[in-house]
Amino acid sequence: MRTYGGATAEQRAALRRRRLMESGLELFSSRGYAHTSIRAVLRHAGLKDRYFAESFSSxxxxxxxxxxxxxxxxxxxxxxxxxxxxxxxxxxxxxxxxxxxxxxxxxxxxxxxxxxxxxxxxxxxxxxxxxxxxxxxxxxxxxxxxxxxxxxxxxxxxxxxxxxxxxxxxxxxxxxxxxxxxxxxxxxxxxxxxxxxxxxxxxxx
CATH class of the missing domain: 1.10.357.10 (Tetracycline Repressor, domain 2)
Known part of the structure; x- marks a missing residue:
């Protein structure tokens, strides 16, 4: 199994998902769901745009x-x-x-x-x-x-x-x-x- 930085692809994907969820929790609770964009969640999580669709559809x-x-x-x-x-x-x-x-x-x-x-x-x-x-x-x-x-x-x-x-x-x-x-x-x-x-x-x- 290939690893990068000591983590497998599955582990890195799980980590990115957790970062998105943490950012979603922070922004949905502070800004409100209606005022939180996917791009804002990505910026807060420090992830590139392509990584959102890896874990969530919307x-x-x-x-x-x-x-x-x-x-x-x-x-x-x-x-x-x-x-x-x-x-x-x-x-x-x-x-x-x-x-x-x-x-x-x-x-x-x-x-x-x-x-x-x-x-x-x-x-x-x-x-x-x-x-x-x-x-x-x-x-x-x-x-x-x-x-x-x-x-x-x-x-x-x-x-x-x-x-x-x-x-x-x-x-x-x-x-x-x-x-x-x-x-x-x-x-x-x-x-x-x-x-x-x-x-x-x-x-x-």
Missing amino acids: ADDLMAALVRDIYEEQVARCAEAIGSDLPLRDRARNMIEVIVGLPLQDPRKGRVKLTESLAAGPLTAHERRLGMRHMSGLVDSLLKEGLHDPRIDTAPLSVAVVGAVGEMLTSWFNGVLDLSREELVDQGLLVFEALTEHVAATSGK
Whole structure:
């Protein structure tokens, strides 16, 4: 296998892809998706024009890759948070803590996921749907523990919880909701508990 500078062609291509993704994350979050050109990403990454098509078909494709990575990180950490032997309420709270905490750890990822990805195209929209589906699956596993009536379809309920918490997080991240981080987590947990308690109470009627 031929190498150049100690790296194979595949390794160099992977490195260029990572540089483009890092530049995309930086520029999409600071300038906005609508105001970031492919050429600007290339300049920021220090790469020649021909290297963009090596990894991505469009700016939307680049944004989709970023959103996929962000959701994969979030899903993995949420799965770890709910995989313990703690009581259901504590695990639900830990999951919400992860969801709230990740955008704060890297505000660039928060801006891309919560705001700028909405301005991108169908490839990004597809990754957002997949990410939401994975998150809903995790919430669904928690709801099934709290709701024991087999007649209850927890799938749409899990979508409702993820959607509600996501909207609260977006409004908080963008400065619309004047809450502390702790208060936001409390409100997210309240949504989860209010839904499970209401459905459990009404299903027996």
